[in-house]
Amino acid sequence: MSKRKFELTLDYAKKMDQEDELKSFRDRFYVKEGQIFMDGNSLGLCSKDAENSLLNMLNVWKKEAINIWGTEDGKYLNYSEYLAGKIAPLLNADANEIAVVGSTTMNVHQAISTFYKPTKDRYKILVDDLNFPTDRYAVDSQIRLKGLKVEDALKVVKSKDGVMIDEDTVIDAMTDDVALVLLPSVLYRSSQLLDMKKITNAAKERGIYIGWDLCHSIGAISHDFKDIDPDFAIWCNYKYLSGGPGATAGLFINKKHFNKHAGLAGWFGNNDKTQFQLNHEFDQDKTAKGWQTGTPNLLSMAPIEGTLNMYKEAGMDKIRKKSLQITAYLMYLIDEKLSKYGFRVGNPREDEKRGGHVCLIHDDAYRINSALKNNGVIPDFREPNVIRLAPIALYTSYEDVYKLIEITEKIMENKEYENFTNERSVVV
Numbered sequence: 001m002s003k004r005k006f007e008l009t010l011d012y013a014k015k016m017d018q019e020d021e022l023k024s025f026r027d028r029f030y031v032k033e034g035q036i037f038m039d040g041n042s043l044g045l046c047s048k049d050a051e052n053s054l055l056n057m058l059n060v061w062k063k064e065a066i067n068i069w070g071t072e073d074g075k076y077l078n079y080s081e082y083l084a085g086k087i088a089p090l091l092n093a094d095a096n097e098i099a100v101v102g103s104t105t106m107n108v109h110q111a112i113s114t115f116y117k118p119t120k121d122r123y124k125i126l127v128d129d130l131n132f133p134t135d136r137y138a139v140d141s142q143i144r145l146k147g148l149k150v151e152d153a154l155k156v157v158k159s160k161d162g163v164m165i166d167e168d169t170v171i172d173a174m175t176d177d178v179a180l181v182l183l184p185s186v187l188y189r190s191s192q193l194l195d196m197k198k199i200t201n202a203a204k205e206r207g208i209y210i211g212w213d214l215c216h217s218i219g220a221i222s223h224d225f226k227d228i229d230p231d232f233a234i235w236c237n238y239k240y241l242s243g244g245p246g247a248t249a250g251l252f253i254n255k256k257h258f259n260k261h262a263g264l265a266g267w268f269g270n271n272d273k274t275q276f277q278l279n280h281e282f283d284q285d286k287t288a289k290g291w292q293t294g295t296p297n298l299l300s301m302a303p304i305e306g307t308l309n310m311y312k313e314a315g316m317d318k319i320r321k322k323s324l325q326i327t328a329y330l331m332y333l334i335d336e337k338l339s340k341y342g343f344r345v346g347n348p349r350e351d352e353k354r355g356g357h358v359c360l361i362h363d364d365a366y367r368i369n370s371a372l373k374n375n376g377v378i379p380d381f382r383e384p385n386v387i388r389l390a391p392i393a394l395y396t397s398y399e400d401v402y403k404l405i406e407i408t409e410k411i412m413e414n415k416e417y418e419n420f421t422n423e424r425s426v427v428v
């Protein structure tokens with residue numbers, strides 16, 4: 001439980017903003033006047049830094065045309081490696097263990113097709129039932145590609161309460177027939193942060209490969225992959241990292257696996273020295289580059305450069321520190337001001353067990369979410385009763401959080417949410 005002490009007034013929120021060591025970053029983001037943006041865990045805000053790195057990329061293309069590939073010592077030809085160098089500190093991994101490539105979903109396919117080699121005795125993939133569904137779709141299709149049946153080869157750890165995953169239940173499910181485990185680091189709905197070290201160790205002790213989906217933790221929490229030592233990880237760069245809608249994603253391949261064949265091979269995974277010889281025999285690079293596939297999507301990668309530079313300036317430790325502080329403040333205000341309207345906090349309270357968003361629960365969450373949007377707040381709704389609120393360390397202020405609570409109180413007092421329908425729209 002957080003030991004932090006807060007106060008209820010607006011002056012206090014303003015004082016917290018004054019004392020915020022990251023406060024200067026807010027001006028570098030396109031924060032809309034009059035809007036309270038709480039959805040950076042879905043799609044992070046655009047920053048001027050990201051805009052500039054994208055414009056720079058366009059300018060290099062304009063100026064250099066096809067010579068873009070050779071300019072600046074091959075920076076753009078090797079742009080995945082260039083960005084990997086900037087992501088490495090966020091994971092405490094070696095830069096050559098990271099590829100910036102594909103989408104999160106495609107990287108699940110890439111990793112599973114690399115690591116999943118079912119045998120008669122070890123043929124199951126272990127997953128949980130609360131992960132974001134795309135991971136499951138990819139896993140199921142990989143099982144089918146091996147000629148196996150999902151009913152036989154997929155093992156699903158069920159959450160006991162539909163909200164959290166019990167780590168010991170996951171470990172107990174690591175039986176001798178399990179070949180591979182894929183789990184989310186932070187659950188997208190409840191914000192639960194799993195003990196990655198404990199679960200990874202348990203998998204290793206049992207000879208099981210393990211990979212993590214970091215979509216809801218990268219850029220929100222500090223990772224220490226030298227210590228955790230997972231086999232692989234995948235993530236998107238568009239949530240906390242604000243790399244832009246559909247930004248090229250990330251893939252971590254532990255260096256002890258550099259000798260493995262990439263499940264999905266392509267010419268950008270070829271060793272630099274022979275790539276342009278265009279031989280028909282794939283000469284796979286012996287780093288994570290070996291898992292790159294086609295020509296890098298420079299325009300979907302460039303914005304990431306700008307935001308990663310900000311991450312370097314700010315430092316991941318300060319980012320996590322503020323994230324913990326501002327989410328604790330939000331939970332405090334929910335407890336103090338919103339519980340009387342039937343709200344409760346649905347995420348774990350302990351710092352080491354929660355990610356970067358707060359999970360606000362209410363029986364009428366869908367309509368309240370709509371009313372919040374109508375009042376200039378951008379949260380998001382997740383079935384069945386969750387409003388996700390993500391104050392982002394680099395651009396959300398304590399005053400934003402204060403006002404969010406004030407608006408929610410107003411909506412509940414005047415029952416404004418009753419004017420909205422419970423019928424679900426296509427994108428929420």
Ligand SMILES: Cc1ncc(COP(=O)(O)O)c(C=O)c1O
Nearest residue numbers: 103104105132134188213215236
């Ligand atoms: C845990 C997790 N994995 C994957 C995705 C999405 O995958 P992709 O980036 O391929 O759309 C999301 C999207 O919110 C997610 O929360």
